[in-house]
Amino acid sequence: MQNFRAVFISDVHLGSKDCQAGYLLSFLQQCQSPKIYLLGDIVDFWAMKKQVHWGEPANQLLKLLLEKAEQGVEVIYVPGNHDEAFRHYAGKNFGHIQVQLRASHTTLLGKKLLLVHGDEFDKDVNFGAMHAWLGDTLYDFLLFLNRWYNRARRITGGHYFSLAGYIKSKVPGAQQAIGRYRDAVVAKAKRAGFDGVVCGHIHHPEIRLQDGIIYCNDGDWIDNCTALTEQMDGTLALYQWTEQAAQIASLSLQSVPEQPKAA
Template structure:
């Protein structure tokens, strides 16, 4: 059992055929935390307008989150763009899960973090309508390739591998968009007087210290299968969770008071 002080999850996309619900369910069953933040796109209302893909595993994920909330875990749900209809219920609670437009979280080491989904930064990242259209359609193609690639890997006894994330890491335009997004998020945290920011939205898990600000993106459960956790000592770590649990990045918060070089 992985003991956490706080768990940050986003971009689960329940109701979407590419949701990696089995891996997320395993993560939730093997972790315990005082607080869980759901940072948007937990349910994919956009995808479900076209076709609903609601599997037993996705239903178990939802049930697990509700059970944790009933058992005393504080669960805060900050809707994103794919579940923006939930923003109408900000300030209300559903099954002990509280809805908020954004939140702040103070770590065990006293670092104040701004929490939001991150779609508000789109206008600062977008290269124009044509590029946005190309980006959406190319990502759909990547997910298609990712889906079939991993089906073949399972048939041959292999574990999950994010082909989509690998291809994105090799595309200069994608890396440029990620950098713009990161810069916009860091600027938002600085203006608000926060020590850092935790967001999702762009499906790119990352922890770094830049301009003296802690930047954390918890990734997604569509292709990268990642979650951000605050460990009991207040440090932050990213976990990749598929057939095996793997810590892929960490930031000791004791070092976060130092300005980035």
């Protein structure tokens, strides 16, 4: 059992064919934290309009989150674009899960983090309608490759590998879009007087210090299977959780300068 001060999760996409709910369920069963932040696209209403893929791991995952909230864990849900219907319930609770349009978290070392899903920054990334359509189409194809590649790996006794994530990391256009998104998110946090920001949306797990701002993207549970955590010593760390658990990135906040507060 691993203990954290906070856990940040987004882009689970429950109800879609590529959702890796079983891995997330395993992660949450093996960690304890007084705070869990669900930063959007937890349920994928867009995918379910076409076809519903909802297995027992999805049921168990929702049950576990509700149980943790009932037992005193502070569970805050910031809806994204795929579950934007929940934005109408901001300020209300589902069970003991709090729904908010955006949230904030203060780390052990007093760093204040803005918490958003991130779809509000699409306008800063979009290269036009054709590029957006092409990007969505190519990502769907990558997920198709990822799905069948990992089925083959399981048959031969191999562990999960994010083929989609690997291919995206090699595509210059994808890296350019990720950079524009990161710039927009960091600029927003800086204008608002936060020390950092945690987001999701683009399915690209990352921790870095940019322009004096802590930038964290907690990734997704479609192809990367990652969660962001605040360790008990205040360090921020990304975990990838499949058949094998691994810490893939971390950032100590000891030397991060405090941002001037907004008026």
